[in-house]
Amino acid sequence: MGQSFVDRNRLWARLNGAVAAHGTPLPTPTMVVDLDAFDANADDLVRRAGGKPVRVASKSLRVPALLERALDHDGFDGVLAYTLREALWLHEHDLADDIVVAYPTVDRGALADLVGSPSAAAHITLMIDDRAHLDLVDSVRASLAVPIRIAIDIDAGLRVGGQHVGPKRSPLWDVAAVVGLARTVEARGGFRLVGAMTYEGQVAGLPDQLPGQRTRSMVLRRMKTLSLSQLQERRGEIDEALRQVASLEFWNAGGSGSVEESAHDPIVTEVSAGSGLLVPTLFDHYASFRPHPASYFGVPVVRRPSPQVATVHGAGLVASGAAGADRLPTPWAPAGLRLTGLEGAGEVQTPVTGPPASLLRIGDLVWFRHAKSGEPFEHTATVHLLQGDSFVDSVPTYRGLGLAF
Structure with missing residues (x-):
C-alpha cells in the first residue's frame, strides 16, 4: 500500500x-493535511459503508475544521467523541447535534455540566459498561428532570481456546450481563437506553497484508474472519434480548479498518471511522482497502x-x-x-x-x-x-x- x-x-x-x-x-x-486525499478517503469510507451512516471519530482528527469537512460529506452523520468535555464543547459550538462519547467518563465536573443543560443532554449520549457509571451521574445531579442518554459498550473481542483476543474494554460479553445492565438503566429514573456499541479493534486496528510476512498476514486474516463470524452471531443474540428491554436508536460498530465487514451485519445501524480520513502509517497494508495518505x-x-x-x-x-x-x-x-x-x-x-x-x-x-x-x-x-x-x-x-x- x-x-x-x-x-x-x-x-x-x-x-x-x-x-x-x-x-x-x-x-x-509544519503540519499539513492534503484535502484532495482527505476527500477521496471520505468518499471511499462512505462507499465501503454500503449505505449505512459513518460516524466520524473525533479522536482521529482533533481539528474542528476537519470534523466539519467530514460531516459535510454525504454519508457521514454524527460524531464519536473521546471525552465528555470535548462533546460538550462540540455541542456548545454547534459543530454536531448527535454526539456519542465513545468511552465511559468519571469527570464529575463535565457530568454536572451535562445534567445541568437540557440541550446538551438531548444531543450527547454517554457510554457505560458498569452501573457505577450511572452512580456517578446521580452523584452530581439534584433532580431527574433531564433524562440522560445512555449507550452500552459491549466487548467485541474474540474468545477462542479460553483466550480473549481484542481490546481490553468492556467487561460485558455474554447476553445475560448486557441485558442485566440494560434493565438497570431502564429501571432507574433519569436515564434512557438509546444505543449499543461493539468495537472490534482486533479487526479494525490490525493491518493484515504485511510486507515480507505472508504467514503472519494469513493468520491475521483468519483471526479476523473467525472474530467477525463469532461477533455477528453473538451480536444478533444480544440484540434480540435487548429488544425486550428497550428500543435502541443505534448500534455502532467498527472502525476505519473494518467498515465493510461491520456494515455487513444487519444488526449494525452505523459504523465509525476517523483514521481512514488521514491514513497514518499504522493503516498501511490492509488487504481490504487502499486509502490515500x-x-x-x-x-x-x-x-x-x-x-x-x-x-x-x-x-x-x-x-x-x-x-x-x-x-x-x-x-x-x-x-x-x-x-x-x-x-x-x-x-x-x-x-x-x-x-x-x-x-x-x-x-x-x-x-x-x-x-x-x-x-x-x-x-x-x-x-x-x-x-x-x-x-x-x-x-x-x-x-x-x-x-x-
Missing part, C-alpha cells in the same frame, strides 16, 4: 512548493554530521500504544530516507540516512508521516490545508484553541 517512490518525490516537491509560495515563514513542525509534518534539516546523514530538528512525535518501531514516525518525502537504529526519532533532533540524505541541505524540509491519526495535532496550534499545489487555509487544532481533552 502507499505511494511509489516517484509519487513520494513528487509529493516532496508539491509540499515544498506550497511552503515556498506561502509568503511568510511557517513554524515547524493525507497527513504530513515537515521538519527542517539543521545539521549535516556526515555526507551520508542529515539531522532534522525534532520529529520525535511517537504514537501511543505498545512501544515498538511501528510507533515511530516515518520519513516519507523525499523517498528513501530512514531513521537510525541508535537515535530513532528524537524530541529535539532526528538523524536520517539513506540515499537522499546526501542531497539534503541545511534548511531543507523533510516530510514525515505519523503512526497514528490525530495525535500529532496535540503538538501544534495550526494545520495548513493543501489543495492542489497550494495552501488554501490554515486552521486551529484543539490545542490552537486552548483546549486539551
Whole structure:
C-alpha cells in the first residue's frame, strides 16, 4: 500500500512548493493535511459503508475544521467523541447535534455540566459498561428532570481456546450481563437506553497484508474472519434480548479498518471511522482497502554530521500504544530516507540516512508521516490545508484553541 517512490518525490516537491509560495515563514513542525486525499478517503469510507451512516471519530482528527469537512460529506452523520468535555464543547459550538462519547467518563465536573443543560443532554449520549457509571451521574445531579442518554459498550473481542483476543474494554460479553445492565438503566429514573456499541479493534486496528510476512498476514486474516463470524452471531443474540428491554436508536460498530465487514451485519445501524480520513502509517497494508495518505509534518534539516546523514530538528512525535518501531514516525518525502537504529526519532533532533540524505541541505524540509491519526495535532496550534499545489487555509487544532481533552 502507499505511494511509489516517484509519487513520494513528487509529493516532496508539491509540499515544498506550497511552503515556498506561502509568503511568510511557517513554524515547524509544519503540519499539513492534503484535502484532495482527505476527500477521496471520505468518499471511499462512505462507499465501503454500503449505505449505512459513518460516524466520524473525533479522536482521529482533533481539528474542528476537519470534523466539519467530514460531516459535510454525504454519508457521514454524527460524531464519536473521546471525552465528555470535548462533546460538550462540540455541542456548545454547534459543530454536531448527535454526539456519542465513545468511552465511559468519571469527570464529575463535565457530568454536572451535562445534567445541568437540557440541550446538551438531548444531543450527547454517554457510554457505560458498569452501573457505577450511572452512580456517578446521580452523584452530581439534584433532580431527574433531564433524562440522560445512555449507550452500552459491549466487548467485541474474540474468545477462542479460553483466550480473549481484542481490546481490553468492556467487561460485558455474554447476553445475560448486557441485558442485566440494560434493565438497570431502564429501571432507574433519569436515564434512557438509546444505543449499543461493539468495537472490534482486533479487526479494525490490525493491518493484515504485511510486507515480507505472508504467514503472519494469513493468520491475521483468519483471526479476523473467525472474530467477525463469532461477533455477528453473538451480536444478533444480544440484540434480540435487548429488544425486550428497550428500543435502541443505534448500534455502532467498527472502525476505519473494518467498515465493510461491520456494515455487513444487519444488526449494525452505523459504523465509525476517523483514521481512514488521514491514513497514518499504522493503516498501511490492509488487504481490504487502499486509502490515500493525507497527513504530513515537515521538519527542517539543521545539521549535516556526515555526507551520508542529515539531522532534522525534532520529529520525535511517537504514537501511543505498545512501544515498538511501528510507533515511530516515518520519513516519507523525499523517498528513501530512514531513521537510525541508535537515535530513532528524537524530541529535539532526528538523524536520517539513506540515499537522499546526501542531497539534503541545511534548511531543507523533510516530510514525515505519523503512526497514528490525530495525535500529532496535540503538538501544534495550526494545520495548513493543501489543495492542489497550494495552501488554501490554515486552521486551529484543539490545542490552537486552548483546549486539551
